[in-house]
Amino acid sequence: MNLFHITVPQFEKNLQNMERWIDKAVDHAKNKKFEVDTLLVARLAPDQLPLVRQFQVVCDNAKMCAARLSGKEAPSHPDTEKTFDELRTRIRAVTEYVRSFKPADFEGAETRHVTLPWMPGKVLTGSDYVSDFALANFFFHYTTAYAIFRHNGVDVGKTDFIGSLPFKDA
Secondary structure (H helix, E strand, O other), X not given: OOOHHHHHHHHHXXXXXXXXXXXXXXXXXXXXXXXXXXXXXXXXXXXOXXXXXXXXXXXXXXXXXXXXXXXXXXOOOOOOOOOHHHHHHHXXXXXXXXXOOOHHHHOOOOOOEEOOOOOOOOOEEHHHHHHHHHHHHHHHHHHHHHHXXXXXXXXXXXHHHHOOOOOOOO
């Protein structure tokens, strides 16, 4: 299977899920009468990244994975978001970037050498990169963002995490 099919659709779907989580966080803050952007500094543990960084890292993982597998250059985002509106802008920009890829962009990606900036002189094949790092790292930060919302009382559940399913008539 072309690596496009196990990466790009998941990134697009889950970035859209995250934007819906923001909607629920806004509603929660209104109902509880607090400023929603205060959630951006929330974290599950003192040594974990705050919510704003979880969102940024999810976005970075999606765009960098697509770029690395296709041999293209990813757009730069300077990690300056301080509001959920700014995060929405980033999510939408990354979603559009990821959506721009086609399966043909990933031809040969399984064997393409992928380098990671923190491992100079080392490479992974595209297949190993996706199966052993990219998807796991994407979902680690995606899950942590979800858990921070849950921990802070935002009404997100399993269906918000999973999102829509591609059911077909039997």
